[in-house]
Amino acid sequence: SQQGEEDPQALSIQEGENATMNCSYKTSINNLQWYRQNSGRGLVHLILIRSNEREKHSGRLRVTLDTSKKSSSLLITASRAADTASYFCATLRGMEYGNKLVFGAGTILRVKS
Amino acid sequence: NAGVTQTPKFQVLKTGQSMTLQCAQDMNHEYMSWYRQDPGMGLRLIHYSVGAGITDQGEVPNGYNVSRSTTEDFPLRLLSAAPSQTSVYFCASSPRDMAIYNSPLHFGNGTRLTVT
Numbered sequence: 001s002q003q004g005e006e007d008p009q010a011l012s013i014q015e016g017e018n019a020t021m022n023c024s025y026k027t028s029i030n031n032l033q034w035y036r037q038n039s040g041r042g043l044v045h046l047i048l049i050r051s052n053e054r055e056k057h058s059g060r061l062r063v064t065l066d067t068s069k070k071s072s073s074l075l076i077t078a079s080r081a082a083d084t085a086s087y088f089c090a091t092l093r094g095m096e097y098g099n100k101l102v103f104g105a106g107t108i109l110r111v112k113s
Numbered sequence: 114n115a116g117v118t119q120t121p122k123f124q125v126l127k128t129g130q131s132m133t134l135q136c137a138q139d140m141n142h143e144y145m146s147w148y149r150q151d152p153g154m155g156l157r158l159i160h161y162s163v164g165a166g167i168t169d170q171g172e173v174p175n176g177y178n179v180s181r182s183t184t185e186d187f188p189l190r191l192l193s194a195a196p197s198q199t200s201v202y203f204c205a206s207s208p209r210d211m212a213i214y215n216s217p218l219h220f221g222n223g224t225r226l227t228v229t
Contacts, residue, residue, distance in 0.1 A: 030215070031215050033217055033218075035218075035220075040222075040223075041222055041223075042117070042203055042205075042220030042221050042222045042223055043156075043203070043205075043218070043220045044220070045217035045218060045219070048215060048217050050215060088155060088156070090156075092215075100158060100171065100172070101158070101218065102158075102172075103148075103155040103156040103157075104155050105153055105154060105155040106155060
């Protein structure tokens with residue numbers, strides 16, 4: 001069963017604009033991770049945020065985590081055509097849920113040049 | 114540095130056939146796992162291993178077997194292929210048991226399997 005639910009399912013923006021993707025989940029978690037998948041390729045890890053962290057940055061990426069609302073957001077600033085990909089959030093559930101990493105269905109991002 | 118290598122890239126099977134999807138990693142990672150990816154469903158965990166000789170079931174293990182005789186290899190066996198197993202299969206590894214060490218997954222490029 002899916003844990004993370006990404007929103008929106010698809011997003012189309014112009015190059016240079018910011019892209020925001022959201023992820024909601026249902027159970028307690030140890031951490032939340034974001035991955036990118038280019039067409040026909042495997043997933044690539046972008047950023048991991050622990051349950052006791054609220055915000056994390058990596059280059060043009062900013063991730064926030066609100067455990068009270070069970071939600072996270074991924075912001076990509078100054079987007080580029082090369083950012084076109086699918087983006088997945090994954091939550092590492094706690095021991096009571098079997099310590100499993102569970103993926104959402106993803107957001108398809110298209111950056112138009 | 115090859116990372117996680119999956120073979121074959123594409124495979125077509127007839128219903129009832131068996132086959133093994135290969136996965137090898139050269140990073141000395143303890144944790145390895147298999148996921149399947151279906152449209153609109155994200156990735157679902159099939160089986161995983163926290164070290165050589167140790168395997169466990171994930172979310173959707175039925176119809177699949179795994180073994181982990183070495184640190185490097187984690188093959189996935191389809192016992193009797195069914196059309197419902199048509200999917201893209203990903204192998205992923207992590208340096209340590211990610212449940213304990215907060216370490217992310219490294220993915221292979223996938224095997225696209227069609228069962229007719």
